[in-house]
Amino acid sequence: MTDAFASSSTARTNEPPLLEVEDLQTSFIVGEGQDVRAVDGVSFVVKGGETLAIVGESGSGKSVTSLSIMRLLPKKIGRISRGTIRLRGKDLVSLPEGEMRAIRGNDIGMIFQEPMTSLNPVHTIGTQIAEVVMQHEKLGKKAAHQRAIEMLELVGIPEPVRRASQYPHEMSGGMRQRAMIAMALSCEPSVLIADEPTTALDVTIQAQILDLMRNLQAKMGMAIVFITHDLGVVAEMADRVVVMYAGQVVETGTVAEIFSKPLMPYTSGLMQSIPRMGEFEEKTRLQTIPGYVPLLTKLPGGCRFRTRCAFAEERCAAAEPPLEVLDSGRSVRCVRWRELDLKTKATA
Amino acid sequence: MTETSFPTPVAPSDALLDVRHLKKYFPIRGGVLSRVVTNVKAVDDVSFSIRRGEVVGLVGESGSGKTTVGRTILRLGEPTSGVIDFDGADISKLSKPAMRRYRKRMQIVFQDPYASLNPREKIRTVLGHALAVHNIGTSADREDRIVAMLEQVGLSGDYLDRFPHEFSGGQRQRIGIARALAVEPDFIVADEPVSALDVSIQAQVVNLLEDLKDKFSLTMLFIAHDLAVVEHISDRVIVMYLGRIMEIAPTRTLYHNPNHPYTKALLSAVPNPDITARKDRIILKGDIPSPINPPSGCVFRTRCPMAIADCAKVVPVPVEVSPGHFSACIRTAPQPAYGQLAAQDMP
Numbered sequence: 001m002t003d004a005f006a007s008s009s010t011a012r013t014n015e016p017p018l019l020e021v022e023d024l025q026t027s028f029i030v031g032e033g034q035d036v037r038a039v040d041g042v043s044f045v046v047k048g049g050e051t052l053a054i055v056g057e058s059g060s061g062k063s064v065t066s067l068s069i070m071r072l073l074p075k076k077i078g079r080i081s082r083g084t085i086r087l088r089g090k091d092l093v094s095l096p097e098g099e100m101r102a103i104r105g106n107d108i109g110m111i112f113q114e115p116m117t118s119l120n121p122v123h124t125i126g127t128q129i130a131e132v133v134m135q136h137e138k139l140g141k142k143a144a145h146q147r148a149i150e151m152l153e154l155v156g157i158p159e160p161v162r163r164a165s166q167y168p169h170e171m172s173g174g175m176r177q178r179a180m181i182a183m184a185l186s187c188e189p190s191v192l193i194a195d196e197p198t199t200a201l202d203v204t205i206q207a208q209i210l211d212l213m214r215n216l217q218a219k220m221g222m223a224i225v226f227i228t229h230d231l232g233v234v235a236e237m238a239d240r241v242v243v244m245y246a247g248q249v250v251e252t253g254t255v256a257e258i259f260s261k262p263l264m265p266y267t268s269g270l271m272q273s274i275p276r277m278g279e280f281e282e283k284t285r286l287q288t289i290p291g292y293v294p295l296l297t298k299l300p301g302g303c304r305f306r307t308r309c310a311f312a313e314e315r316c317a318a319a320e321p322p323l324e325v326l327d328s329g330r331s332v333r334c335v336r337w338r339e340l341d342l343k344t345k346a347t348a
Numbered sequence: 349m350t351e352t353s354f355p356t357p358v359a360p361s362d363a364l365l366d367v368r369h370l371k372k373y374f375p376i377r378g379g380v381l382s383r384v385v386t387n388v389k390a391v392d393d394v395s396f397s398i399r400r401g402e403v404v405g406l407v408g409e410s411g412s413g414k415t416t417v418g419r420t421i422l423r424l425g426e427p428t429s430g431v432i433d434f435d436g437a438d439i440s441k442l443s444k445p446a447m448r449r450y451r452k453r454m455q456i457v458f459q460d461p462y463a464s465l466n467p468r469e470k471i472r473t474v475l476g477h478a479l480a481v482h483n484i485g486t487s488a489d490r491e492d493r494i495v496a497m498l499e500q501v502g503l504s505g506d507y508l509d510r511f512p513h514e515f516s517g518g519q520r521q522r523i524g525i526a527r528a529l530a531v532e533p534d535f536i537v538a539d540e541p542v543s544a545l546d547v548s549i550q551a552q553v554v555n556l557l558e559d560l561k562d563k564f565s566l567t568m569l570f571i572a573h574d575l576a577v578v579e580h581i582s583d584r585v586i587v588m589y590l591g592r593i594m595e596i597a598p599t600r601t602l603y604h605n606p607n608h609p610y611t612k613a614l615l616s617a618v619p620n621p622d623i624t625a626r627k628d629r630i631i632l633k634g635d636i637p638s639p640i641n642p643p644s645g646c647v648f649r650t651r652c653p654m655a656i657a658d659c660a661k662v663v664p665v666p667v668e669v670s671p672g673h674f675s676a677c678i679r680t681a682p683q684p685a686y687g688q689l690a691a692q693d694m695p
Contacts (some may be wrong), residue, residue, distance in 0.1 A: 059548040097541065172635045173410075195682035202409035203652075204632045207617035211631055229547055232619030259623045273551035275580035278603050278619055284556070286580065292516045293546060308548075 016089030018223055019069070019108075019191055025070045025082035026061075036296045037081070038064040040247040043323075046191060051217065051224040053238035053255075055231065055270075059293050062227045066193045069225075070110055071100050087191075089337040106136045107183030109222075113196040115176040115309045119168040119183075126164025129183045136187045151182035156212055164176070174205035177211065180190060195227045210237060231274055235259055243267050246294055246304040247322055253330040259344065263332040268342035276345070288347040303334070311336055353450045361435070363397040364535060365421065370394045370419045370430035372413070376640065388639050390416040394430075398535075398645030402520040403561065403568045405599070406592050407614070409576055411639050412588040414571050421569070422454050423447055428604040434535070439478030452482040455528035471498070471523060473509040478530045493530065500563075501526045501556060518549035522556065524594035529560060539571045540556040554581060575618050579603050584672070590639055590647040593666070597673040607675035610648045647679070654679045 026039040039061040046052050056062040065080060067073050071092065080310065085092045087107055092100065092222055092244055103112070112118050120128055129148035145164070152160035155178040170178055177197060184192060194213070198206040210233065217224055226237050234241055234255065241258045243251040243266065251264040262268040272287035291308040294300060300307045302317035310314070325335045334340075371394075373387035391413040398404045408414040411426060419425045421432050422497055423439060432440040439450055456660060458464040462510035466476055475494045485493050495505035501522040512520055538557065542550040554577060561568055572578050585602045587595045587610065592624060595608040601637055606612050613630040632651045643650045658678060667681040668675040675681040 058550060071384040135444060174635055202636065203617045204409060204613060206619075206627060207631050210619070211629075231547070231621040235621045235623045236619045252356070255623060259621070271621065272548055273548055274621060275551075275576040276555070276621065277576040277579055277615070279365070286555055288555060289548040292518060292549065318486075 005233040016021060016086065017045045018048045018088060018156050019111060019225075020086040021045070021065070021083070022086070023068065024065065024068060024080065024085065026064050026073065027079060028141060029077045030297070030304040034292035034297070037076075038247055038296060039068060041083070041242070041323075042247075042249050043083075044242050044252065046223050046225055046237065048190065048223055049217070049221050050239045051226055051237050052242065053226045053228060053234040054242045054244060055228060055234050056227055061247040062244050063195055065244070066110070066195050066225065066227055069193060070104060071095075071097075072109060072110075072204055073277065078265055088151045103134070104323065105132055105184075105189065107188070107189050107212045108191045110191040110193040110195065111177070111197050113186050113199050115173075115180040116168060117298060119176065120182065121168055122163050124167055125171070125179045127180075129164075129186050132183055132185050150180075151186045152179065154185075154216070155179070155182040156208075157182070161228045172182075173201055173243060174208060177201065177205075177209055181209075181212065181216070183222065185222070191223045191225065191226045193227070196229070198233065199228070199230070206233075213237070225248075231271060245269075246299060247296060248304065249331070250305065251331065253328075257328070257330055262336045262342050263330070263337045263340075264299060264305075265340065265342060267310045267312075268344060269308075271344045314318050326342075362399045362539060364400045364402075366397040366431075366433040366571075367417075367421060368431040368433070370417070370420060370432065372416050372425060373428045378625045386640060389591050389642065390639060391420060392642075394588075394593055395405050396586055396590075396593065396596060396637060396686065397458055398567055398569060400534075400567055401565055401598045402583045403570055403581055405578035405585040406569055406571045406588065407573065407578050407585060408438075408588035408668065409573065409614075409636055411590060411636050413591040414588050415539055417588070418456070418539050418569060418571050420592040422456055422537055423450075424456070425445075427630065431454050452484075452531045453454050453533050455533040457521075457528050457536060457538045457541045459543050461517060461524045461544070462512075463521060464524055469510055470509050470511055473529050474512075474523065475527055482531045484531055497526045497530050498523075500529070502552075516549075517536075517545050521553050525553075525556065525560070529564065533566070533568075534566070535567045535568045538573065540573070541570075542577060543572065543574065550577070557581065574616060575603075587614065592647055592663075593676065594648065594667075594672075595675045599668075601670065601673050603605070605673075606647075607669050607673065607680050608677050609652050609680060610656045611675075613651075613653070 022043045023040045024039055025037055027035045027037050030036050041067055054065060055060045057246040068080055073079060078320040080093050090284065092103065126145055126148045127149055130144035131146050133144040141153050149160045152163055156165050157178050184214050198209050201209060208304060213224065228234060238255045240254050241252065242249055251267050260268065262271060269289040273289055275286060289308050294304065303320060303321050321333050321335045323331050325331045350419045350429050370391055372391040373389050376386050376388060377383060378385040385631040394417060406414045406417060418425050427440050430440060431438050434450060439447065441517040472494060475497060476490055477639060479493060498505055498507060503522055505517060541552050552562060558581060570578060570581055579599055582599050584596065588595055589610050594610045603615065613632050616630045628690050630653065634651050638648055645662055646664050649655040664676040666676045667683060667684055669675050671679050
């Protein structure tokens with residue numbers, strides 16, 4: 001079950017996959033010695049140059065997964081309690097912090113929703129990018145600063161020389177996200193983890209940033225792990241999709257598979273609950289998923305989605321369904337998937 | 349009425365709310381004497397109307413002034429100038445006590461249900477205040493009213509003695525809606541009411557708002573940046589950019605046949621969850637300019653793919669391009685002749 005949708009393509013060659021997350025479990029201490037598994041047995045593979053989207057709502061564990069890969073979990077309260085994360089076959093979970101620091105930026109870059117929280121407000125953009133470059137490459141101050149300017153130009157920031165001498169607060173949200181991307185890509189990592197990179201941006205600026213990410217990927221060839229709650233962004237950016245719910249992977253597949261024929265009721269429920277633009281018919285009601293995302297401390301037994309699922313039966317409560325891997329390489333966590341014919345759109 | 353306003357497509361008697369030439373400037377002070385050095389023109393000459401029972405969507409990006417419009421028409425901020433006609437009376441200059449009886453009729457639902465509920469008050473108190481302030485019911489029957497209201501928004505009356513933190517985001521937004529509706533208003537401003545909610549919860553709250561709107565014959569201004577949600581809920585839609593209205597149209601017309609280049613770009617920028625319908629995208633260059641120093645003439649011209657030199661010269665006049673469909677663009681909505689325009693512009 002842990003090989004979910006992963007190894008089918010990599011088994012043929014001996015080369016280990018670019019990034020392989022296997023049976024990852026990340027726990028947080030909440031209150032008196034109580035452990036909560038924010039990520040519980042998550043597995044997936046990221047292939048070189050592809051875009052893998054991880055979709056989920058709050059509490060799904062999508063962001064904790066990415067922080068686990070970067071080993072950026074809050075110290076003392078968060079830890080990887082099981083599983084492996086391998087970059088080209090090298091395990092990152094057991095890596096000493098010093099070596100992990102070299103991996104961050106060099107091999108795996110990361111951008112966040114709010115660039116203001118990850119940029120240093122007291123240093124200029126140019127200095128910050130140059131610092132990252134100098135940490136990872138043997139470059140002098142001048143050469144590193146020159147690289148910073150080149151990077152700013154690459155991400156489409158006008159007047160890069162002037163902008164390099166500005167502070168983050170002097171930039172707009174869209175410009176800051178561009179600067180953040182420039183910094184994350186300055187050492188040409190092979191994986192870029194983007195955690196809701198456009199969620200805080202206006203829609204016309206979001207379109208610019210998504211376009212930029214696609215162009216940079218075509219130019220530099222890095223893989224992108226795109227974490228988002230927005231199915232529109234997924235449809236537009238992803239090659240493959242991992243759907244998460246309450247800390248687990250509930251479905252995986254190519255973007256075409258997921259959007260044309262979801263197998264898990266949660267995935268189809270999400271698709272039906274979003275209003276679609278340009279399909280205004282005389283007031284069709286939106287389909288809803290009843291109830292609320294369960295708290296991780298109060299998960300229902302059996303399938304974690306069953307309390308909200310329109311197709312739940314007695315056996316759904318009996319045991320937690322495994323993530324079943326299909327011949328096509330897709331995977332699904334639902335005991336009833338064979339019998340169900342799920343929709344992607346609400347019908348009037 | 350001059351032609352620089354969007355002419356109202358409804359007969360005045362049908363309109364519950366009629367906003368004319370609304371301006372809201374925020375002064376920026378500077379220097380040792382704290383003189384007003386400039387103004388942020390958050391809302392600049394905005395006119396529109398809302399029929400009784402109608403839901404009008406108001407969309408725009410940051411700095412468009414959409415939230416300021418919502419708050420100013422409720423007099424949660426003083427308008428700089430303009431007329432806010434509510435049910436036949438101009439409320440833009442009413443004193444606080446005089447405004448009071450309108451407050452009961454005009455309510456707001458905020459985006460952030462976490463911030464708009466007092467964390468120390470039980471739900472009983474939160475909703476009880478709303479009734480007490482407006483002298484609704486006797487203290488004896490208020491509890492019944494509160495329970496009835498909670499049930500209307502899909503919550504159990506058992507929740508009366510719970511605190512806001514004991515609820516999920518979606519439930520808190522239901523409480524926010526219950527509070528707004530408890531005083532039986534005619535008109536609701538819903539300011540990004542579902543933006544902070546998870547996707548699977550958004551649909552629940554959108555459906556609830558639609559049900560309540562029908563049940564209580566509400567009139568609503570629905571402010572949001574999510575164009576798909578706005579399309580779903582609105583009868584007509586207003587598109588704002590940098591404090592000005594770019595386009596107003598019946599919903600279907602706006603989404604299927606937009607006229608203004610900004611509306612076209614905005615609609616095309618929305619990521620489409622239908623993988624079979626990939627489309628050509630208009631990607632606007634640059635950032636939204638600062639409202640402190642907006643471009644001359646058409647405020648959108650600096651990012652407009654169709655801009656010409658003339659766009660810098662005049663503020664475009666809204667022109668009716670099809671019934672009830674107004675667009676303010678000299679390129680796509682042919683403007684009246686210059687002489688005529690000047691004449692009409694005179695007060």
